[in-house]
Amino acid sequence: MAQWQLTITSGLAFACCALLSGHMSLARLTNLLSGLMAAGTLAVGAPENQVVLNIEPSKENPRNSEGSFATLKSGRIIFYYTQFYGGAADNSPARIVCVHSDDAGRTWSAPRTVIENTSGENVMSVSLLRLKSGRLALFYLVKNSWLDCRPYVRISADEAQTWSEPKLVVAAPGYFVLNNDRVVQLSAGRLVVPVAFHRARNTDPASSKSFDARGLVLWYLSDDEGQTWTEAATWWAAPQHCSSGLQEPGVVELADGTLFSWARTALGAQYGFTSADRGKTWTAPAPTSLKSPCSPASIKRLPGSSDLLCIYNDHSGDFPFPKGRRTPLVAGISSDGGKTWPVRKVLEPDPDGWYCYTAIHFVDDAVLLGYCAGDKKVGGLNRLRIRRMGLEWLRTK
Numbered sequence: 375m376a377q378w379q380l381t382i383t384s385g386l387a388f389a390c391c392a393l394l395s396g397h398m399s400l401a402r403l404t405n406l407l408s409g410l411m412a413a414g415t416l417a418v419g420a421p422e423n424q425v426v427l428n429i430e431p432s433k434e435n436p437r438n439s440e441g442s443f444a445t446l447k448s449g450r451i452i453f454y455y456t457q458f459y460g461g462a463a464d465n466s467p468a469r470i471v472c473v474h475s476d477d478a479g480r481t482w483s484a485p486r487t488v489i490e491n492t493s494g495e496n497v498m499s500v501s502l503l504r505l506k507s508g509r510l511a512l513f514y515l516v517k518n519s520w521l522d523c524r525p526y527v528r529i530s531a532d533e534a535q536t537w538s539e540p541k542l543v544v545a546a547p548g549y550f551v552l553n554n555d556r557v558v559q560l561s562a563g564r565l566v567v568p569v570a571f572h573r574a575r576n577t578d579p580a581s582s583k584s585f586d587a588r589g590l591v592l593w594y595l596s597d598d599e600g601q602t603w604t605e606a607a608t609w610w611a612a613p614q615h616c617s618s619g620l621q622e623p624g625v626v627e628l629a630d631g632t633l634f635s636w637a638r639t640a641l642g643a644q645y646g647f648t649s650a651d652r653g654k655t656w657t658a659p660a661p662t663s664l665k666s667p668c669s670p671a672s673i674k675r676l677p678g679s680s681d682l683l684c685i686y687n688d689h690s691g692d693f694p695f696p697k698g699r700r701t702p703l704v705a706g707i708s709s710d711g712g713k714t715w716p717v718r719k720v721l722e723p724d725p726d727g728w729y730c731y732t733a734i735h736f737v738d739d740a741v742l743l744g745y746c747a748g749d750k751k752v753g754g755l756n757r758l759r760i761r762r763m764g765l766e767w768l769r770t771k
Contacts, residue, residue, distance in 0.1 A: 422764035437462035443735030468496035494518030519579030555733035588619030629680035703729035728754030
């Protein structure tokens with residue numbers, strides 16, 4: 375009950391401050407409070423919506439972030455994530471570690487190292503995927519410098535006991551960002567890897583000034599479960615000037631076989647693309663109804679359904695939000711292929727919070743979310759949180 379009360383209080387406090395400062399009308403406040411107090415919307419301590427693990431930053435590991443789940447044939451759930459040491463910046467040293475759960479995600483083990491850091495800077499940003507062949511695939515970034523960051527894949531035929539040697543996904547040199555929990559295998563078997571390419575502005579690999587933040591979106595495809603890769607025929611830049619370009623893309627296969635892809639932008643919304651030929655070509659980027667800051671969204675299909683689940687920072691104005699910050703964290707459900715999201719629930723309303731890089735994993739009648747849940751005290755990306763929610767609760771308006 376205390377956790378639920380604290381969450382309610384933070385949301386109310388933010389809304390009231392906005393009213394007093396003149397940034398919100400009384401009518402607007404009334405509507406926002408009605409939404410916040412809707413049955414279950416903020417009940418983060420309820421049995422159907424619980425935080426089951428916080429991995430706090432420490433002196434030895436100042437940042438824990440960007441992970442992905444998989445269920446082993448034994449029923450054990452594994453969660454691989456990036457454990458930083460020697461700093462908390464994106465280019466600080468980091469390795470990939472694993473925690474596991476044997477009770478459907480309710481309790482978790484201590485971490486153990488899976489992939490040691492053999493790069494110039496770090497290994498990070500994990501995607502785990504159960505392949506149609508029954509094997510497991512592990513994707514991650516090897517970051518060597520501001521000029522060299524590319525995704526690799528490893529395969530396991532023994533339920534993550536051992537992994538094959540790493541194989542490059544993108545053979546071309548450059549800085550290619552593959553977010554965590556992003557790789558998908560289509561119903562016909564094709565693997566699709568969405569990446570953002572950031573061009574080099576200078577030649578100094580140690581200088582951040584060599585890195586252009588304005589991303590270009592590309593998709594890499596494999597029809598042999600990661601042995602060989604080809605680049606999609608289409609790539610896109612942002613349709614108008616902005617500081618971000620198109621960053622940190624994702625992709626999901628809709629029920630009719632169409633692919634929907636999206637990318638974060640500094641233009642006030644996620645921008646979307648579609649493909650009708652299994653990822654070979656893509657429509658031009660256009661703003662979606664997902665109003666958000668420059669922060670990644672995560673989308674997956676609900677099991678046995680055509681509905682989509684999206685976890686993102688909702689800046690539509692339907693919930694209190696501080697401009698530019700990655701809060702609140704909201705779960706939305708769409709029944710029209712991502713065009714609209716009429717069912718939405720606030721999972722994390724703290725105006726001082728920083729919620730992003732969400733991994734989504736379905737287990738039984740629940741869903742597990744693994745995401746950064748930092749704040750001004752510990753740093754935005756430094757605390758890793760796992761939340762467990764009932765699917766029926768999520769679907770309820």
